[in-house]
Amino acid sequence: xxxxxxxxxxxxxxxxxxxxxxxxxxxxxxxxxxxxxxxxxxxxxxxxxxxxxxxx
Amino acid sequence: xxxxxxxxxxxxxxxxxxxxxxxxxxxxxxxxxxxxxxxxxxxxxxxxxxxxxxxxxxxxxxxxxxxxxxxxxxxxxxxxxxxxxxxxxxxxxxxxxxxxxxxxxxxxxxxxxxxxxxxxxxxxxxxxxxxxxxxxxxxxxxxxxxxxxxxxxxxxxxxxxxxxxxxxxxxxxxxxxxxxxxxxxxxxxxxxxxxxxxxxxxxxxxxxxxxxxxxxxxxxxxxxxxxxxxxxxxxxxxxxxxxxxxxxxxxxxxxxxxxxxxxxxxxxxxxxxxxxxxxxxxxxxxxxxxxxxxxxxxxxxxxxxxxxxxxxxxxxxxxxxxxxxxxxxxxxxxxxxxxxxxxxxxxxxxxxxxxxxxxxxxxxxxxxxxxxxxxxxxxxxxxxxxxxxxxxxxxxxxxxxxxxxxxxxxxxxxxxxxxxxxxxxxxxxxxxxxxxxxxxxxxxxxxxxxxxxxxxxxxxxxxxxxxxxxxxxxxxxxxxxxxxxxxxxxxxxxxxxxxxxxxxxxxxxxxxxxxxxxxxxxxxxxxxxxxxxxxxxxxxxxxxxxxxxxxxxxxxxxxxxxxxxxxxxxxxxxx
Numbered sequence: 001x002x003x004x005x006x007x008x009x010x011x012x013x014x015x016x017x018x019x020x021x022x023x024x025x026x027x028x029x030x031x032x033x034x035x036x037x038x039x040x041x042x043x044x045x046x047x048x049x050x051x052x053x054x055x056x
Numbered sequence: 057x058x059x060x061x062x063x064x065x066x067x068x069x070x071x072x073x074x075x076x077x078x079x080x081x082x083x084x085x086x087x088x089x090x091x092x093x094x095x096x097x098x099x100x101x102x103x104x105x106x107x108x109x110x111x112x113x114x115x116x117x118x119x120x121x122x123x124x125x126x127x128x129x130x131x132x133x134x135x136x137x138x139x140x141x142x143x144x145x146x147x148x149x150x151x152x153x154x155x156x157x158x159x160x161x162x163x164x165x166x167x168x169x170x171x172x173x174x175x176x177x178x179x180x181x182x183x184x185x186x187x188x189x190x191x192x193x194x195x196x197x198x199x200x201x202x203x204x205x206x207x208x209x210x211x212x213x214x215x216x217x218x219x220x221x222x223x224x225x226x227x228x229x230x231x232x233x234x235x236x237x238x239x240x241x242x243x244x245x246x247x248x249x250x251x252x253x254x255x256x257x258x259x260x261x262x263x264x265x266x267x268x269x270x271x272x273x274x275x276x277x278x279x280x281x282x283x284x285x286x287x288x289x290x291x292x293x294x295x296x297x298x299x300x301x302x303x304x305x306x307x308x309x310x311x312x313x314x315x316x317x318x319x320x321x322x323x324x325x326x327x328x329x330x331x332x333x334x335x336x337x338x339x340x341x342x343x344x345x346x347x348x349x350x351x352x353x354x355x356x357x358x359x360x361x362x363x364x365x366x367x368x369x370x371x372x373x374x375x376x377x378x379x380x381x382x383x384x385x386x387x388x389x390x391x392x393x394x395x396x397x398x399x400x401x402x403x404x405x406x407x408x409x410x411x412x413x414x415x416x417x418x419x420x421x422x423x424x425x426x427x428x429x430x431x432x433x434x435x436x437x438x439x440x441x442x443x444x445x446x447x448x449x450x451x452x453x454x455x456x457x458x459x460x461x462x463x464x465x466x467x468x469x470x471x472x473x474x475x476x477x478x479x480x481x482x483x484x485x486x487x488x489x490x491x492x493x494x495x496x497x498x499x500x501x502x503x504x505x506x507x508x509x510x511x512x513x514x515x516x517x518x519x520x521x522x523x524x525x526x527x528x529x530x531x532x533x534x535x536x537x538x539x540x541x542x543x544x545x546x547x548x549x550x551x552x553x554x555x556x557x558x559x560x561x562x563x564x565x566x567x568x569x570x571x572x573x574x575x576x577x578x579x580x581x582x583x584x585x586x587x588x589x590x591x592x593x594x595x596x597x598x599x600x601x602x603x604x605x606x607x608x609x610x611x612x613x614x615x616x617x618x619x620x621x622x623x624x625x626x627x628x629x630x631x
Contacts, residue, residue, distance in 0.1 A: 034145070037140075038137070038141070052273050052275045055268075056273060
């Protein structure tokens, strides 16, 4: 997903403009990535609740 | 185990260790040794973070927990995705901006030297204790079931991990973790598929049986404080536990600081936020399916068979043999009831299915009573034997029912898991000792080569400490819980140090230092007095929340009392 020639820096330091980009197709901002992760979490919990309810 | 199993076991473990040492040879400076060469992409970082958390205990003990209690342990991880998002959004940018080697350096920047040393000391204490458990846990189980000498198993696996961690530093840790995780998941997924193929009932019937015996109750919204795993303890306690672990535990911080950019480190953390819950669910489900398997195949009355056979030899009155016969009889009744239950279900006869299910449940309860009695007799015979055999369930299944070659792969997976978490721990213990104590207190002006050598020596010494602890440890109630309990006792307070540093700019070093000391004393008190006062005997996950809240509250009160503020994280200089 991130070829070596796209990596911005080789040391810690201040965030660069490149750090603001996620490099993910469809999820261009970090806010979008966090919403996606939260959505996955809610999906897992709902599925587990459904499993619990179905077999109890 | 036969020759093929040993070839798979030794070939994979030694091959990965040698490869890691070869690729990571030659360290130019301290940054290279402690943070790698900063070429790892997000997937390597993500795998490294997951591998550090997933020790052998995860893959040996968790299926046993699924076998005994079902899926409810998965709730323990509900707070983790939220915690990882906070770490990625708040903690990580500041660590990278300050260009720190350890998380505790940040405390020195924000507060003062004594708070930095307190944070580092709490880490060394908690992780040093856990390091002994992570090396001892798989060794005691594997040596028992394989008939190997415990001390030799501990020493040989310990020396292997010390060798490549000392020689290769952080890069060797990340590289080896990637291939060790491939071995682990290759083995676990194959074991799961073979298990499903061996089940006499189909997958639907397997779920019916598991559900009928209450093994599929994954989520509980109960407010009972004595119930260890609920949605609330998982979400709140798990949030604080995970926030503390991923945000302040150097063994994790060091993994994601190896990233070449903020983006790669963040994506590595988000990878874990998405996949940790399904991964734990899968491992627990494996244990539940082993439970279903043993409803159609006679299980041993006690899964630590070595301890059982030894006790039977000393059992002159034949009490254990009689219990074994009774257990076998209840198994036969239970199996017949389950067959009737499934036949009635397939025939659409709900009343007959319910009746047969009740009979099966009743037979299961009787067999559990017999098992409990056997444990009591066993412990009376030898108090040194743990009555909890859940940690032996999955290994016993692997050795008794999987084909050769796959047995070697699974045993390699257990050892690989032990090595991957151990290597990250040793790497972090060596780094913290070097950066926060040796370089900060003893030798401030020395060459990078000197600090690399010092770091190697400290890593080696921590390896020896962990080995010594593992050699003299005793089996605890349940291994994965033991590690989490040790973590929970310390993590809340360490987390509070960082939360106050990030968000309460009025609080200075002296206030937070004494607040942390007081809060840690409170948690020790709660833990030690839990048997004397039943009201204090609540889930250990709450220690994270209580420790953190107490430390934050104490720091505000103390700061208000002594006056004068600190500096905010945002105002810290960029190096």
